[in-house]
Amino acid sequence: MDFALDPALDALASEAAALGASWARSDGIREDSWLVGNDVAFAAELGRRGWLGMTWPTEVGGGGRSPLERFVVFEALISVGAPIASSWFADRQIGPTLLEYGTPDQQQRWLPDIVAGRSLWCIGMSEPDAGSDVASLRTRAVRDGDHWVVDGQKIWTSGAADADWCYLICRTDPDAPPHQGLSELVVDVRSPGVEVLPVRDAVGNEHFCEVRFDGVRVPASHLVGTENGSFRQVMRQMEHERGGIDRLVSNRALYLDVRPLADRDDPMVRQEVAALETGYRIGRLMVLREVLGQAPAGFSAATKTFCTELEQRIADFATRVLGPHATLWADESTPALAGRAARAVCYAPGYTIMGGTTQILRNILGERVLGLPREPRPPRD
Structure with missing residues (x-):
C-alpha cells in the first residue's frame, strides 16, 4: 500500500518545520517542546497563520481544514522543537471539548482567544491521591447561588x-458513586483563593504545578456540559490527549541527531535502529x-502506550550510543x-506516566476495548 501524503501536505509540513526550527530554543534542546516550550509570541504567530483551531468549524472562528493538515503541521512543529506549549493544551483538547459540550455563549467567549493564541489553559485533573484514577478525585465544588465555591x-x-x-x-455530588457526581468548571486562574506552586522536576523543568x-468562587455559567456527568466527558477529552502526535514525537529530534553516531557496522545496533524506525512508522499509523x-472507542490507550514506550526506547538508545558522554549535563563545556x-x-x-500510566491504560484496553473479564477480587477475611 502507498502511504505517501499528498504533495500539498508535504509542502505544508515543510513550511511548519522551517517555521518551528526558526523559533526553537536557543540552547539547542528540542525535546518535549509541547510541554516545556512556552512562548506567547509563537502562539500568536500560530494564530496569525491559522494553525490553531485548524479543524474547527468556520462558524466559530476555526479554520475548517482537514485533520491531516493539522496532523502534518504539529508533527513537524514538535519534531523540530517548536515552542508550542502556550497554545497546545487549548488547541488539543479544550477547544474540542467546548465544541462538543460547551454552550454557544461559552464557545463565543473562549474559542476566539484560543484560535488567536491569546489565552493559555491548563487542565485540573490529577490530585495527590488520584493520579490516573479520575473517579477518586476529591476537589469539591458546592453551589452557592449564582456561583460554585471550589476547595481542593x-x-x-x-x-x-x-x-x-x-x-x-x-x-459536585459527594454522595454519588465514584464515577458519578463529577462536573467540569472553567476557573479563572487569577481568582482570589487560587494558588499555583510550580513543581521542579529532575531535569529542571517547572511546567508541572500544584x-x-x-x-x-466560580460563576455558575462556567459549568461545561452536564452537572454530575463529567466522567463521560473526561473520557472523551482523554481521547484527544492520549491519541495525538505529541505522544510519539517528543524526542524524535534527539533520535535523528544521535542516529548518525551509532555504529551501524554492528549488526545488533542495525537491528535496534530498524526496530526504532519500524516502531515510529507503526506509532504514526496508530496516531x-x-x-x-x-x-x-478507547483505542487511544493503545496508541499512547505504544508511542510513549517507543519514546523511552529512544532515550535508552541515545544513552547507549553516546556512552559515558550521556552522563554529562548540559552547560557551556558539554x-x-x-x-x-x-x-x-x-x-x-515521565512519558508512560503523564496522561494516564501505562498500567492503567492496559487495564482500559483489556476491560473496555477487548471486553476481557476482570479478575475476581479475593474474598476478605
Whole structure:
C-alpha cells in the first residue's frame, strides 16, 4: 500500500518545520517542546497563520481544514522543537471539548482567544491521591447561588503557572458513586483563593504545578456540559490527549541527531535502529487512525502506550550510543547532544506516566476495548 501524503501536505509540513526550527530554543534542546516550550509570541504567530483551531468549524472562528493538515503541521512543529506549549493544551483538547459540550455563549467567549493564541489553559485533573484514577478525585465544588465555591488541590497541572484559565474536574455530588457526581468548571486562574506552586522536576523543568483552591468562587455559567456527568466527558477529552502526535514525537529530534553516531557496522545496533524506525512508522499509523476517526472507542490507550514506550526506547538508545558522554549535563563545556541525552534519559520515565500510566491504560484496553473479564477480587477475611 502507498502511504505517501499528498504533495500539498508535504509542502505544508515543510513550511511548519522551517517555521518551528526558526523559533526553537536557543540552547539547542528540542525535546518535549509541547510541554516545556512556552512562548506567547509563537502562539500568536500560530494564530496569525491559522494553525490553531485548524479543524474547527468556520462558524466559530476555526479554520475548517482537514485533520491531516493539522496532523502534518504539529508533527513537524514538535519534531523540530517548536515552542508550542502556550497554545497546545487549548488547541488539543479544550477547544474540542467546548465544541462538543460547551454552550454557544461559552464557545463565543473562549474559542476566539484560543484560535488567536491569546489565552493559555491548563487542565485540573490529577490530585495527590488520584493520579490516573479520575473517579477518586476529591476537589469539591458546592453551589452557592449564582456561583460554585471550589476547595481542593490539583497536582501535575502542566502549564498552570502561565495559564489564564484552568479547566477543572471537581466533585459536585459527594454522595454519588465514584464515577458519578463529577462536573467540569472553567476557573479563572487569577481568582482570589487560587494558588499555583510550580513543581521542579529532575531535569529542571517547572511546567508541572500544584494548584490549590481555597474558597474560589466560580460563576455558575462556567459549568461545561452536564452537572454530575463529567466522567463521560473526561473520557472523551482523554481521547484527544492520549491519541495525538505529541505522544510519539517528543524526542524524535534527539533520535535523528544521535542516529548518525551509532555504529551501524554492528549488526545488533542495525537491528535496534530498524526496530526504532519500524516502531515510529507503526506509532504514526496508530496516531493517523485516531486523527481520521478510524480507531475504535478507547483505542487511544493503545496508541499512547505504544508511542510513549517507543519514546523511552529512544532515550535508552541515545544513552547507549553516546556512552559515558550521556552522563554529562548540559552547560557551556558539554557537547549539546550529550546534554540533551542526559536530560532525555532522566525525563523518560515521565512519558508512560503523564496522561494516564501505562498500567492503567492496559487495564482500559483489556476491560473496555477487548471486553476481557476482570479478575475476581479475593474474598476478605
